[in-house]
Amino acid sequence: MKKVSVKLVPLGKKFQAREGTPLIDILHEYGVEFPCGGKGTCGKCRVKVLKGSIEADENHREKLHKLDLSDNWRLACLSRCTEDLVLEVEQYEVIIQADETTFDFTPQTGLGIAFDLGTTTLVGQLLDLSSGKILAVETDMNPQKVYGSDLISRLETALSNGSEEMTRIIREKIGEMTGKMMQDRKVPVDRMVIVGNTVMQHFFCGYDIKPLSFYPFKSPNLNLATFTSDELGWKIPPSSQVSFYPSIGSFVGSDILAGILATGMHRKGAYSALIDLGTNGEIVVGNKERLLCASTAAGPAFEGAKISQGMQATTGAISSIDGNEQGWRCSVIGNGVSRGICGSGLIDAVSVLVEGGLIGEFGEIISGESEIALDSRVSLSQKDIQEFQLAKAAISAGIEILIRKLGIQIEKISDVYIAGGFGNYINLENVIRVGMLKFPEEVMHKLGNSALIGGKMFLFEDPDHPDGILEIIEHVSLESEPGFQDIFIENLAFGG
């Protein structure tokens, strides 16, 4: 019998099923629950059809109508897969971090909108520029997720099919979110700032992504890009100015530039560090005289990719593990059964297993077995541990090189800011224990959504000189630094 492929987002799992198989038969394996037992009355098993189509008979349509669900929603309990599908499962919640941090600013007139355009999530906030008050917030998932949850898959798709579609859907989504925030407002938005990583910048601005995909990974399009809302095809009146802020280097985007502004590290005499533990593991170290930044190619291990049971931080992910002499206890997002492990859980798992003597100093599983069961459903393999070691060594070696290049000792760093949604959920004690960050816990601060905080601050700045940061920052290519390989290898081992 013919097989069809089904992909579930934001989980990122893809599997084959026999054509015509009821979705209820396969989705429960992936942690989807069917509270009304598949009667089609609770609506909790709803899925959004992102690609392909699912036939709905009259009964199904009636149920959808009663639940006020629009055209591309289906109830999984009443659906069958008859062709290749990409489905967004509503039960897999992704935590989207908005922000309410206050900051100093010089009041201006009018309205401004700041957007954090993330690989996974999108957050926009509308501000009254005279008071700094947040008037509206919009959050959503990045619609490009249908082409893969990580940057690499999206770059691959864009390389083979062209990036026009990536550009079209992200512009359309940001335009739609902006429209919602501006609904029923009498005055137009005066300024709009968008920040994001370099790949997102290239997709949004419609730049050629080939320079980001091949050696020497140098794009000529890193500067500030300004559009009118008309040019973007948005239906907001009239021609508001939309600025995508500049990237600092090929893999250090304006989300990091915004993060620097949010920390104020570019204005301090004392040395600070800013660390974003996403795919590229961006690092900035320095003070008001000089800032050095780099991306570390930490790889997508912390985002679940390359880890055998890795997944994003959604329902069913082991997100933290507490250990003691007796063993350990896993906490699962949503408190249901575990389906995999996300970045923060991975750090905890390795730390607890190293501490418990189950993993050796060089990452070897002491028992000689090929994996360690974390609970009855999720295990960590020898290869997963190696992937973790590569990611954590990339971060710690990157920090070491930037500190050396500044000619200072690590003790000189008085504040370390951990950026990004993932950074907010990590256990700092465990991060130190596995040797990923070698700073004392008391100097480390979790920043929350620093990209959005900085994006809002940019609304009050001259876009051509974002608070003088670009004048003092230098992008360092870690791989070309003398001694990089040796430092990287030294950092593979566990321990402080």
Ligand code: FES
């Ligand atoms: S399980 Fe209740 S509507 Fe599908």
